[in-house]
Amino acid sequence: xxxxxxxxxxxxxxxxxxxxxxxxxxxxxxxxxxxxxxxxxxxxxxxxxxxxxxxxxxxxxxxxxxxxxxxxxxxxxxxxxxxxxxxxxxxxxxxxxxxxxxxxxxxxxxxxxxxxxxxxxxxxxxxxxxxxxxxxxxxxxxxxxxxxxxxxxxxxxxxxxxxxxxxxxxxxxxxxxxxxxxxxxxxxxxxxxxxxxxxxxxxxxxxxxxxxxxxxxxxxxxxxxxxxxxxxxxxxxxxxxxxxxxxxxxxxxxxxxxxxxxxxxxxxxxxxxxxxxxxxxxxxxxxxxxxxxxxxxxxxxxxxxxxxxxxxxxxxxxxxxxxxxxxxxxxxxxxxxxxxxxxxxxxxxxxxxxxxxxxxxxxxxxxxxxxxxxxxxxxxxxxxxxxxxxxxxxxxxxxxxxxxxxxxxxxxxxxxxxxxxxxxxxxxxxxxxxxxxxxxxxxxxxxxxxxxxxxxxxxxxxxxxxxxxxxxxxxxx
Amino acid sequence: xxxxxxxxxxxxxxxxxxxxxxxxxxxxxxxxxxxxxxxxxxxxxxxxxxxxxxxxxxxxxxxxxxxxxxxxxxxxxxxxxxxxxxxxxxxxxxxxxxxxxxxxxxxxxxxxxxxxxxxxxxxxxxxxxxxxxxxxxxxxxxxxxxxxxxxxxxxxxxxxxxxxxxxxxxxxxxxxxxxxxxxxxxxxxxxxxxxxxxxxxxxxxxxxxxxxxxxxxxxxxxxxxxxxxxxxxxxxxxxxxxxxxxxxxxxxxxxxxxxxxxxxxxxxxxxxxxxxxxxxxxxxxxxxxxxxxxxxxxxxxxxxxxxxxxxxxxxxxxxxx
Numbered sequence: 001x002x003x004x005x006x007x008x009x010x011x012x013x014x015x016x017x018x019x020x021x022x023x024x025x026x027x028x029x030x031x032x033x034x035x036x037x038x039x040x041x042x043x044x045x046x047x048x049x050x051x052x053x054x055x056x057x058x059x060x061x062x063x064x065x066x067x068x069x070x071x072x073x074x075x076x077x078x079x080x081x082x083x084x085x086x087x088x089x090x091x092x093x094x095x096x097x098x099x100x101x102x103x104x105x106x107x108x109x110x111x112x113x114x115x116x117x118x119x120x121x122x123x124x125x126x127x128x129x130x131x132x133x134x135x136x137x138x139x140x141x142x143x144x145x146x147x148x149x150x151x152x153x154x155x156x157x158x159x160x161x162x163x164x165x166x167x168x169x170x171x172x173x174x175x176x177x178x179x180x181x182x183x184x185x186x187x188x189x190x191x192x193x194x195x196x197x198x199x200x201x202x203x204x205x206x207x208x209x210x211x212x213x214x215x216x217x218x219x220x221x222x223x224x225x226x227x228x229x230x231x232x233x234x235x236x237x238x239x240x241x242x243x244x245x246x247x248x249x250x251x252x253x254x255x256x257x258x259x260x261x262x263x264x265x266x267x268x269x270x271x272x273x274x275x276x277x278x279x280x281x282x283x284x285x286x287x288x289x290x291x292x293x294x295x296x297x298x299x300x301x302x303x304x305x306x307x308x309x310x311x312x313x314x315x316x317x318x319x320x321x322x323x324x325x326x327x328x329x330x331x332x333x334x335x336x337x338x339x340x341x342x343x344x345x346x347x348x349x350x351x352x353x354x355x356x357x358x359x360x361x362x363x364x365x366x367x368x369x370x371x372x373x374x375x376x377x378x379x380x381x382x383x384x385x386x387x388x389x390x391x392x393x394x395x396x397x398x399x400x401x402x403x404x405x406x407x408x409x410x411x412x413x414x415x416x417x418x419x420x421x422x423x424x425x426x427x428x429x430x431x432x433x434x435x436x437x438x439x440x441x442x443x444x445x446x447x448x449x450x451x452x453x454x455x456x457x458x459x460x461x462x463x464x465x466x467x468x469x470x471x472x473x474x475x476x477x
Numbered sequence: 478x479x480x481x482x483x484x485x486x487x488x489x490x491x492x493x494x495x496x497x498x499x500x501x502x503x504x505x506x507x508x509x510x511x512x513x514x515x516x517x518x519x520x521x522x523x524x525x526x527x528x529x530x531x532x533x534x535x536x537x538x539x540x541x542x543x544x545x546x547x548x549x550x551x552x553x554x555x556x557x558x559x560x561x562x563x564x565x566x567x568x569x570x571x572x573x574x575x576x577x578x579x580x581x582x583x584x585x586x587x588x589x590x591x592x593x594x595x596x597x598x599x600x601x602x603x604x605x606x607x608x609x610x611x612x613x614x615x616x617x618x619x620x621x622x623x624x625x626x627x628x629x630x631x632x633x634x635x636x637x638x639x640x641x642x643x644x645x646x647x648x649x650x651x652x653x654x655x656x657x658x659x660x661x662x663x664x665x666x667x668x669x670x671x672x673x674x675x676x677x678x679x680x681x682x683x684x685x686x687x688x689x690x691x692x693x694x695x696x697x698x699x700x701x702x703x704x705x706x707x708x709x710x711x712x713x714x715x716x717x718x719x720x721x722x723x724x725x726x727x728x729x730x731x732x733x734x735x736x737x738x739x740x741x742x743x744x745x746x747x748x749x750x751x752x753x754x755x756x757x758x759x760x761x762x763x764x765x766x767x768x769x770x771x772x773x774x775x776x777x778x779x780x781x782x783x784x785x786x787x788x789x790x791x792x793x794x795x796x797x798x
Contacts, residue, residue, distance in 0.1 A: 057577070231575045
């Protein structure tokens with residue numbers, strides 16, 4: 001399954017067409033509509049979408065770019081369509097996976113039975129930078145740690161789904177999922193009249209309900225807030241969006257303070273108690289007294305209130321221990337261990353460079369593999385062997401050899417492709433999918449998720465920070 | 478509501494209002510400068526703008542001499558000038574962005590569109606300044622209209638309205654102060670002397686003041702008489718039915734303040750009420766007798782004191798409990 005970026009045309013799964021049947025069943029109505037549209041009308045709609053996204057301010061800041069730069073994430077008007085039957089399978093797999101992950105995190109911070117049983121080597125957990133000793137023995141509401149999980153899923157050349165990554169800390173992108181749908185309905189209402197697309201607009205309601213279901217015990221009518229690092233954060237739009245859609249306050253660290261074992265926010269009418277913090281800020285910055293002293297973003301004393309069980313943080317501190325790429329290879333084992341079930345979703349075969357024999361294999365096959373940092377995110381710091389130049393590979397080799405623990409390697413998957421508007425017209429581009437899984441009293445998932453698309457021909461990197469775009473995702477009844 | 482949120486709303490409204498008033502001031506000065514008059518008096522006109530905004534030192538640091546073109550650039554697009562129209566609209570948008578979740582979609586999109594369109598407009602200021610000023614005023618009308626027309630009647634609206642009216646009161650007082658001063662300096666009519674209003678060039682100056690606060694037609698309607706300095710002063714200070722007058726602004730300040738009042742704000746409300754009462758029961762002849770400049774200076778001090786107190790009582794509470 002080693003896709004060859006640049007010449008991937010031969011061996012990837014086309015979401016819209018198959019050799020045997022031509023346009024796949026679930027794309028036929030869309031295709032017929034697309035053919036009936038004039039190129040001018042479509043161009044006008046695309047321009048309208050751009051203009052609207054700018055006016056609405058659905059932009060993101062790019063780190064390392066000029067200060068204050070705001071860019072649009074390119075939006076493609078051809079939807080990614082998933083038939084309902086396929087979605088049901090995927091959904092069951094996601095449910096199972098996230099359930100096991102939450103059980104795993106709870107176990108790690110309590111009895112560590114999975115370590116004792118020899119399923120996962122202890123150093124993989126206790127030497128992990130995301131492991132938080134402060135959480136050891138602490139009970140969190142409902143034993144839920146990853147309240148909001150973004151599971152990145154791709155489809156390989158045989159059409160089967162693989163989980164690429166579990167994002168359990170502060171996964172973002174759900175606002176794009178919602179805004180993309182709103183945009184499509186505004187641009188092409190007739191499409192929704194003709195296709196039975198499962199609705200997703202109730203996500204903020206579900207999120208609020210989910211958060212309220214994990215309030216500290218004994219709290220009636222719990223107060224929820226969204227906590228943001230501030231308007232210069234790249235995902236600020238999403239933070240503000242979610243707070244507004246849920247009808248709760250959007251707070252920064254300086255709006256909160258701790259008094260008498262409680263968290264309060266400063267309001268125009270005096271202090272008001274806060275029970276659940278949906279925080280979109282990393283563990284390290286939450287409480288300068290407990291973690292990074294230099295953090296101006298956090299709330300001094302927050303951790304002590306949290307440990308006393310008088311405020312809920314979503315996601316929980318220390319959830320990152322389960323979404324690290326060095327833990328990823330063990331997720332299928334977790335599912336067997338905690339749930340005694342067969343994993344429904346595949347993991348990508350992964351070489352763990354910390355193991356000698358794996359490392360030597362990886363070093364010998366750098367030009368065929370994708371090498372990722374175990375703690376990396378956003379597509380930074382990775383090597384895509386097949387797309388890299390000789391010099392880039394040789395540059396990377398000593399970095400890998402010096403700190404093998406820091407890396408894992410996987411074969412380049414031939415990500416599936418979906419027709420996409422590009423300069424030359426409509427052409428297939430590679431895509432992934434990030435469904436959002438909510439865990440509280442129960443597990444809930446809105447149908448679909450965020451589809452990201454690599455806009456450059458042959459590229460497999462879908463991250464928005466690296467020039468990726470997005471599409472509306474339809475689960476079609 | 479969060480104190481920080483209220484603070485952003487307050488300043489969002491203030492900066493929007495300030496951009497509008499700066500545009501009004503520049504527009505009317507530009508028009509007045511076209512009247513037949515000596516170069517010295519034209520220069521005095523432009524200098525008046527710097528006086529109103531207290532920007533003379535900043536301007537002198539940037540430019541060697543006073544010229545209409547450099548002053549226009551300084552007041553419209555200069556990012557180093559915090560009171561330039563560009564700086565104000567930018568600050569309004571930054572404040573709005575910080576609380577966009579609290580604003581209705583319409584309010585946010587209006588303010589954001591203004592900001593997006595600003596760059597293109599700024600590049601054409603020289604070609605047609607009047608059109609640019611029209612646009613700024615129009616966008617401000619739109620922001621305010623959309624705020625009043627779509628926002629829930631709650632604290633978010635009240636703090637934003639408080640910002641609007643405190644800023645407007647401040648700006649109207651400044652315009653009056655500097656323009657009356659300028660006329661006196663030119664050996665024009667003594668502001669207190671009603672009979673001196675008849676000279677033709679003065680008529681245009683008084684008309685310009687009225688136009689800068691959209692009060693020219695209003696004056697005609699209210700007084701049905703020739704334009705005299707005393708009546709201009711009365712209209713812009715004491716007439717509560719004139720929407721940009723000090724009296725009208727203070728009525729709105731008091732109303733909105735009453736809506737948000739909390740345990741700390743009693744004294745602030747009292748001071749606002751006292752200033753409102755002074756305007757409500759004031760007489761223009763008494764004011765002019767004691768000197769308009771002295772009166773307006775005190776007024777500005779009281780307005781600034783109110784703004785400070787609003788900040789302290791609601792927006793940045795130092796106490797944690």
